Amino acid sequence: MNMVQEEIRKGPWTEQEDILLMNFVGLFGDRRWDFIAKVSGLNRTGKSCRLRWVNYLHPGLKRGKMTPQEERLVLELHAKWGNRWSRIARKLPGRTDNEIKNYWRTHMRKKAQERKRAMCAPSFSISSPSSTVTTVDSVQSKTGKASFYDTGGHDGDQVMGMAAVVQENETLGNSMDDIWKDIEFSEENNCYMIKPICEETTCNFSCAAIMASPPWDYPWDDWLWKMDNFEEESKLINNLPNDQIISSFNEYGMAYLTG
DNA sequence: AATCAACCCAACCGCCGGACC
DNA sequence: GGGTCCGGCGGTTGGGTTGAT
Known part of the structure; x- marks a missing residue:
């Protein structure tokens, strides 16, 4: 056979690709990605x-x-777990590890810079029981790590992160104890702790379902029915280019299903 | 209005671990 | 036990957007 393998596409996804992918995930679930990649064409x-x-x-x-x-x-959990983004993401319903990672990189860099500037000012330092951390640079030189963000949440940045949290919580009227209690409670009960999350007007999904457990923790069969609740999902499904999907499915899917 | 820097975020890459043969 | 495949994860990059000058 002289089959020329089609080049694997890279780069930004088109709307058509998105729709196609959504529908094949709908058909086959969100596990067998290689299979989906093949049968979807x-x-x-x-x-x-x-x-x-x-x-x-x-x-x-x-x-x-x-x-x-x-x-x-995010601050809390990063201080606790380090760069375990997927783990942290599981505690933030609707947020992805990528999103949190990006958020951390941009926002924490900013905060670190601000903090560094503040700490460089005379007669200001943060003390911890075991050590006194003064600047980001000093942490880096101690740990020998390249970046503040790569420390894995230990050593100096943990102290500084916690200091920042304490500072922020003081302004927001929450104590650290409250937050830690919440985290521990949520871990013990395997539930999710962000209570006011759906105050957001941008929240466009079923809060009850999400609060109970993140959707990606559902077995596929369980969350298929939940898709009915999503407005955007319905819109997309209603606007399917049916012929495209059906033809793709006929070409590949049936072959796989029937052997 | 033009330019530049900072920021944001989608997507890729490489590595690792588990499942399967 | 070893090899292969595949999914998942963390790190990194590059392009688009926004804001400041």
Whole structure:
């Protein structure tokens, strides 16, 4: 056979690709990404499909700015777990690891710079029981790590992160104890702690379902029915280019299903 | 209005671990 | 036990957007 393998597509996804992917995920679930990549005819890798779904197309995703509660939680959990973004994301319903990672990089860099400037000012330092941390640079030189963001939430940045949290909570009227209690409670009960998350007007998904558990923790069969609740999902489904999907499905899907 | 820097975020890459043969 | 495949994760990059000058 002289089959020339079609080049794998890279780069930004088109609307058509999104719709196609959503519908094949609807058909086959969100696990078998290589399979979906093949049968959909998307010319994307399974990884790429998964990423697009998880970070952009998933109906449970929350858009818009992080709420102060979420910001605090990110700080808390990063101090506790380090760069375990997916783990942190599981505690923030509707937020992806990528989003949190990006958020951390941009916002924390800003904060670190501000803090550094503040700390460089005379007669100001933060004390911890074991050490006195003065600047970001001093932390880096101690740990030998390249970046403030790569420290994994230990050593100096943890102290500084916590200091920042304390500072912020003081202004917001929450104590650290309250937050830690919440976190521990949520872990013990395997539930999610951001209570006021749906105060956001941007919240466009079923809060009750999300609060109970993040949608990506559902077995596929469980959350398929939840898709009915999503306005955007319905819109997309209503606007399907049916012929395209059906032809793709006929070409690849049936072959797989029937063997 | 033009330019530049900072910011934001989608997407890719490489590595790792689990499942399967 | 070893090889392969695939999904998941964390790190990084590059392009678009926004804001300041």
